[in-house]
Amino acid sequence: MERTVNAAELKRGLELRRAELRSAASYIDPLWRELRSYIHPFRGRFDGEKDVLPDMGKVLSSAPMKARSTLVAGMQSGLTSPSRQWFKLSTHDHALSDDWEVRNWLDDVHDRMMRVMQGSNFYHALHNVYEELVTFGTGVMFIEPDYENFIRCGTLTCGRYWLGASNGYDVDCVYRDFDLTAKQIVSIFGEENASDGVRSAAKSSPFTRFLVHQAIEPDYEHVTRKPFRSVYWESGGMEERLLAVRGYSDFPAMTPRWHCIDNDIYGYGPGAEALPDAKELRIQIRDRAVAIRKQVAPPLVAPEGLRRSGVRSAPNGVTFVPDGQVQQVLPLYNVQLNLPGLQQIIQETTESIRSTMYADLFLMLQQADRPQMTAREIIERHEEKMLVLGPVLGRLERELLSPAIERIYVIMDEAGYIPEPPEALRGASDINIEFVSILAQAQKMQGMKPIEQSVSFIGSIAASFPEAADALDVDGAIREYCRLSGAPAKILREPAAVEEIRAARAQAAQKQEQIAQMQAAIQSGAQAAQGAEALANTDVREGSALSAVNDMFTNGL
Template sequence: MKNNIQPKTDYLRLYGELKSERATWLPAWKDLCAYLAPTRGFFDGQTPNQGRRLDHKTLLDSDPCLAVEILSAGMMSGLTSPARSWFDLGLAPRELSDAPGVREWLTEVKKRLEDAFAASNVYSTLHMFYQEIAVFGTAAFLLEEDPQKGIRCRPFTIGEYCLGTDSLGRVNRFGREFFLTVPQMREAFGLENLPPSLLVSSAPNRYHKIIHLILPNKDYSRECLDNRRMPYLSVYLTESGHLLRQSGYREFPVIAARWEVKHAADAYGRGPGWKCLGDVKMLQKMQKAKLVALDKNTNPPVMVSANVQGEVNLLPGGITRYNGTTDAAVKPAYQVQADLSSLENAISSVRSTVRAQFFADVFLMLSAQNYSNMTAAEVAERHQEKMLVLGPVLERLKNELLDPLIDRAFALLYRQGFLPPAPESVQGLKMKVEYVSLIARAQKAAGLSSLVQGINYAATLTAANPQVGERVDYNRALEEGLNALGVAPALLKNSEK
């Protein structure tokens, strides 16, 4: 087979193209980082273990950062909670899932996937993922195999990676810069793969930039799946273009999601942070104005008589001596009458707007609601109404986060032997993932009311004409209703029983 592997200069050119596409997004990301996520982001040639000074003159009000934390915690508990089951496995058509031995196999696979997620750093990575996508509109992490725990994640922050999309708008290219010392490079890539110039370096602990690219492989071959003929090519380069390692992936290993995209060709998304950045800047300015007003009220500017002897003592009980009998030695330069209550009301209004943009009111209102005079059904319905606000976001995250995460994790664990072999009756079939998280159940339960209304209407007609009731499949209605509520199908007996 002819070797069509691209020369090293092409890799640098491709990475340069990805960086050029990203360049127009950097100013907005830096602005968002300064006002909403001061501990996130990797810009302007930063290196590891390099602290960044926080601008507390800008961040006078921490409420926007708290709103981000509430949203990320709410998304974590609503979509991928480590404390409860958030997905089920099945086969299409559904009847295949009830075949002998298949349901037990699906249950065991789900349990081992959940165990692998809990044992690895998946959930801690997802929490950072939700923070990033809420503020910047884009988030990504790398999912690779781990010999001990099966899988492990490498989280990224905005500014340290680049993305590219295919003709359908799906992310299929990835590039990043990271830094290693010479001893770390020797451990990661082997001594024989390092450039000679680094081996004679007089500063072995100095950081060197490494470029990592993941691209669709032009040399992909189904017949020869060695690590250089896999569907996706992975290359590591030095900044000068020296090839450190070349390998491949069977699946695209980067889980990258966008909150929403303005155009299908956009590689990066926009999130709630983009919409409320102006409000956040206004809030910080209003807080600064309030502090200045308070300062002038408690310590107003003063005028000092020319007859004052020595320095003016403005401390409580302080004495200032002056020569004169009529004019006051020290008096306010002007009267400060700041309307602090109106200013505080305006600040509260802006805070509410910011919290609404980050859906913080959706999550916090549920805990603050008084349920003493409500039935359990009414509480559940109120809970579902609040969660439905995040419905459109769930659809995109399902396609760009949840589905790729489970597919990639399943493939990695299966190839390493962490999963039981599939029964012969289902080998080669595509697995179906059903999401049963809090937000997913709220979406499904919204259609339950129409189902109940239809059954009640049929019951009313049955009282007048018993033949109407014979046309209603109550068993199927029971299955659909339980599925909408997120109840496990294992609770139902099969037709033979």
């Protein structure tokens, strides 16, 4: 039931909730700051930071950043490549999915969604989410309606948002801070909703920036007629005034997490796991630089007599001393740098970072669009890492990709871009999303090995014990194998069609056998006729051979 809520009352509740969420996120703030310093200096905005130059003071090697970039690019290619199909639509009812009209409608909707994604900034936003996810373990992405491209996507960086979960696990609340100029505030929200300070600045200095808060959360007070609400208000603005209150039929934000412990709102990712190695690599590279400098330009010990004249240590430099008083300048100590050994240690640390961030696996996935790259090849080379990635991919599908596809479908449907579904689909179960990216297929193909091994085992036994083949459901094995491989359903015939083909083949074989039997009978009859004819033409006169044989049997041998 909808009820009227006082703006001042609502704003006070929002401010309290915002303070609560900020306090709850304070535990992860130090980790995020370290990850920014060592893994990704270009991301993260803390304590109201504006557009600041990245602090590269703690970055002495590009190895962590290269490994991160490789992982991000690999995820883009392996999960959501714009150049290949990475999801398809079906229904929970397999009989409906096999219906020709339903299948065509699902394919049409899929093609329309792919065109909308490619025509918007969807893939660019996904790349930004992967950057945040890999580095900080949590990402936030918004999908809003757009008049030109159907959808418009936006992402947030850590330090500028705070998350909440009504049920303690699934995120359904996002609070964020962002800056707008006075001109933008008046243009977007209307002059009547802006504070006096903003309206004044819009006239005198329109590019003055103001801090704006936004809250997207379930509409518990029924301020709107939608399940979720979005409220904008100025930081420190007039108590009784809100910039805007809008409603959503579904949650417009995706908040994926790489790994999550228990009911923690924020996750952690490869960046946190590689952080100790990144710190160690910085120390090793710094020590190598110090050792090389001490070897090239070591600290010196010189006689007191050279204090005034000094030592000219530059190339071709000459130091003059009184005749007969040549005095040596010697290194304070000998630096014996084992450069190959130090390089080996640095290389091992670098490889550890690359391995932690799956760089070896995802370097190959960057080339996943080439025709010769197959999911089987990935499994064979990186089976252990694919097993580790399994839970991560499942979480990304559940928290990022599925909600994004569903959100885009809702926006397109509200815009009238989804065609009318066929009669068979109306009132049926919800549309099912199947992921067919190269990574998703690689995960599914892990279930294909047991099928191959079982069929091979039964085949080897059947060579000696033919009755063993009776235990194998060949049709079931074929269908399950094709399902796991991601093969199109239309390449397999329906069971009824298969039975018809087999019945026709059996009937044809039976007819062929009957024809063969008839031919054999005819041939046998012809041979018998020839024998009878030969017997009829045999000479049986007195004195013939046949007469002699007959006399022999008649008179006794």
